[in-house]
Amino acid sequence: MINEQLDGQLRMATLDPLEGKQFQVRKRDGRVIDFDETRIYLAIEASLKADAEIETDILAPADMQTDAQRITNEVVEKCLSRAVKGEALNIERIQDTVEDKLMELGFRGAARRYIVYREEHRKARAIRGDRTLDGQAQELMFVTLPDGEREVLDPGRLKRDIYGACRGIEDKCQANDLFDETMRNLYDGVHTSEIDKAMVMSAKARIEKEPAYTYVAARLLLNQIYEEVLPKFESASDLPQVHRDHFRTFLQQGVDAGRLSPELLKFDFDKLSDALNLERDQQFAYMGIQTIYDRYLIHVGGTRIETPQYFYMRVSMGLAMNETNKEERAIEFYNALSSFRFMSSTPTLFNAGTLHPQLSSCYLSTVDDDLESIFKLVADDARLSKWAGGLGNDWTNVRATGSHIKGTNGESQGVIPFLKVANDTAVAVNQGGKRKGAMCAYLETWHLDVEDFLELRKNTGDERRRTHDMNTANWIPDLFMKRVKEKGKWTLFSPSDVEDLHDLYGAAFEKRYEEYETMAEAGEIKLFKTVEAEDLWRKMLMSLFETGHPWITFKDPSNVRSPQDHTGVVHSSNLCTEILLNTSTEETAVCNLGSVNLAAHLKDGQLDEELIAQTVRTAIRMLDNVIDINFYPTPEARNANMQHRPVGMGVMAFQDALYQLRISYASQEAVEFADHSMEMISYYAILASSELAAERGAYQTYKGSKWDRGLLPIDTIGLLEQERGGHLTLDRSTQMDWAPV
Incomplete structure (x- = not known):
């Protein structure tokens, strides 16, 4: 025509x-x-x-x-x-x-x-x-495309995505209702990204009433991630191949953008890409994949360049780069991570395979009683926090309020103003822009400023003497608890007058502390304060009840049971109070952490011991590799980690495991399950560590340690009993044969 x-x-x-x-x-x-x-x-x-x-x-x-x-x-x-x-x-x-x-x-x-x-x-x-x-x-209804152009909304595409996300759980999740709700939340001119969010939010809003929607929301978010990261593909059946083919491109993008280490390009991409298992993305619940997207997936200019499975493989490659058979080890590590059997700590997940592989979770440090040491600690805290480390600082050495300062012939303002500086440092230097800085200050109970220390987290009082963003913890010697029980007196000192108390514990501490009390009564020590031990304990508990701080931690058992008691003193724990390592001005203690997922190790209504042994062996190797690959922000951290090579393995999904086993959390059966599961993990962790020592050699300070003396952690209960000179009601029974260990 x-x-x-x-x-x-x-x-x-x-x-x-x-x-x-x-x-x-x-x-x-x-x-x-x-x-x-x-x-x-x-x-x-x-x-x-x-x-x-x-x-x-x-x-x-x-x-x-x-x-x-x-x-x-x-x-x-x-x-x-x-x-x-x-x-x-x-x-x-x-x-x-x-x-x-x-x-x-x-x-x-x-x-x-x-x-x-x-x-x-x-x-x-x-x-x-x-x-x-x-x-x-x-x-x-028109939608706005990323390039600013407009096109008519295609409801068919929304239906395909929503029905696909509900596949397999249609009996619990109503795709039609979800589609209708999504359509009600759209408007003319809506951006395509807002459409994706609307689908996710519609599913998310239903999770409270039907938990299965958490997987619908997760799958919809995964679709967005695939669209953001991968080149365009025509159908869902093409996704696995496109995902494998793009893996090499992802690594090159990361290296070119200065986000990933060029060492990753030395791996055999074909082997690694063939090991990628996209089906494992279906394990994610909504909160898990949203957290992964927000905090962990590497982005360039705000655009994500890795999928969850790329993420796990990148971390695994970062931990295997020094292995002889690095592809095989990377795949072994990847299978442990991507199957959720084991999960490395947050800094490892953030930074493995990057140009700054700061992989350690926790740093413990102590401060001396001078300005240079105090502000060096603050500067070190900033460097460590920058790369996602959690911090535990021991402030007991800093002299108390009213102490004489020889250099200026003045009086000290005590430890509290310096804690305020440390608090503000944690706020100013966040963890790689991904979460705010995390810090905990420890103070021994005999410090003259301890009563002010108890009020640091209160919402009333002088704001200049409050630390709302820093955690606090009491470091309590056994002698204080004895005095509480006896309704006795307790004497507070300035550490500048009792310099050796900080490094003493157990019977030696008790003897020396009582000598200082005698000196104070005789007038040989001028600055001190005597309080009722029970009153101070009550203040601790009231503060803990009101603010959640300071936490209660115990100095003597921490040191008596420490395997490294031959090389120093434990002056504090860390932010999460799960590690106990020696600190000094030459050593900033470092710990490298990971968790075994108990819920992923259940079989036929009980723990799968063979699988736990396999997971723990792999995990211990990963944690040990962290020590050598790690980027150390301070020389003191490197010195401590290389000498002592500490690793920490915990558990996660304990409640999930109880739920699957139909065990009440508040039951004796739950206590027995906790005892059995932790003994099993401890057994295989120590066994794997000894096997690794046979392969790589013992750590530098092994000689003289409790390990060297043949003392396992459970054996140290007897040492604590001897130190306290009394009976301990701790269960020392075992279910494993510890002879091989």
């Missing part, structure tokens, strides 16, 4: 006609027809004629036909350049392109006529009640 109208004067010259037949157009009612540029030409010519007030039945002038053809060619080229074979072009997007080209090429009057034409037809469709793709008479 068009050729007849042109009377041979003009020939369509956009693309080979056969090429155009490869593409199709989806109409508003869902019908799909062949792409035909003739329709575009006629619409453009009609708009030009309307703008020139030429009747529709009159042949357009030759120059107008030329303009119409030129515009048509550009519209067709733009539409087909964005098309994907196998996917129909959207009719509304084609019409949007016509509008844009008319404006762009200067035919503004024709563009206005075309816009009016579209609006009149939209109203006519609404009056007729034309049916849309899902059979409902609806007003057209």
Whole structure:
């Protein structure tokens, strides 16, 4: 028809006609027809004629036909350049392109006529009640694409995503209801990213009533991650192959952007990509995948470049890069992580495989009683916090309020103002921009400023003497608890007057402390305060009840049972109070942590001992590798970690395991399960560590340690009993055969 109208004067010259037949157009009612540029030409010519007030039945002038053809060619080229074979072009997007080209090429009057034409037809469709793709008479809704262009919302795509996310749990999750709710939350002009969020939020809002929706929300979020990270793929069946093929590109992107270590490019990509198991993404609940997305997936310019499985493989590669058979070890580590059998600590997950592999969780330090040491500690805290380390600081050495300062002949303001500085440092230097700094200050109970220390977290009082962002903990000697029990007195000292108390514990501490009390009574020590031990204990408990701080930690058992008692003194624990390591001015204690997922090790209603042994052996190797690969922000941290090589292994999903085993949390059976599971993990952890020592050699300070003396942790209960000179009601029974260990 068009050729007849042109009377041979003009020939369509956009693309080979056969090429155009490869593409199709989806109409508003869902019908799909062949792409035909003739329709575009006629619409453009009609708009030009309307703008020139030429009747529709009159042949357009030759120059107008030329303009119409030129515009048509550009519209067709733009539409087909964005098309994907196998996917129909959207009719509304084609019409949007016509509008844009008319404006762009200067035919503004024709563009206005075309816009009016579209609006009149939209109203006519609404009056007729034309049916849309899902059979409902609806007003057209437009969405805004990332490039700013607009197209008609495709409800079919939303339905595919939502129904796919509900697959396998349709009996619990209603896809139709979820689709309807999502549609109600959309509006004309909504951005495509907001549509994705609307689907996730609709599912998230239903989790409280039906927990299965957590997996629907997780799958919808996973779809967004795949779209953000991977190149475009035509169908879900192509996803696993596209995911494997893109792995090498991801690593190169990370290296080029300065986010990943070039050492990762030395691995065999084919071996590693073949080991990627995309099905494991289906294990995620919503909160898990949202946390992974927000905090852990590497991004460049705000755009994520790794999927969850890339993330686990990247961490595994980062931990295996010094292994001889690094591909095999990386796959071993990947299988432990991606199956959720074992999880490394947050700093390891953040930083493994990056240019700054600060992989350790916790740093413990002590401070001396001088400005240089105090502000060195503050600076060290900033460096350690920058790379996601949690901090435990021992402040007991700092002299108390009112103590004489020889250099200035003045009086000290005590430890509290310095704690305020440390608190503000934790706020100012967050953990790699991913979470706020985390710090805990420890103070021994005999310190003269301890009563002010108890009030640091209160919401009332002088704000200059409050630390709302820093945790606090009491470091309590056994002697204090004896005095509480006896309703006796307790004497507070300035550490500048009792310098050796800080490094003493047990019977030696008790003897020396009582000598200092005698000296104070005789007037040989001027600055001290005597209080009722029970009153101070009551203040501790009241503060703990009101603010959750300071925590209660015990100095003597921490030191008596320490395997490294031959090399120093434990002056504090860490932020989470799970590690006990020696500290000094030369050593900042470092601990490298990870957790075994108990819920992933259940089989036939009991713990799978063989699988636990396998997981723990792999995990101990991963943790030991951390020590050598680690980036150390301070020389004191390197010195301590290389000498003593401490690792810590805990458990997670304890309650989940109880739930699966149908064991009440508040029951004796739960206590017995805890005892048995922890003994099993301890057994295989110590066994794996000894096997690793046979392969790599013992750590530097092994000689003289409790390990060297043949004392296992359970044996140290007897040492504590001897030190206290009394009976301990601790269970020392075992269920494992410890002879091989």
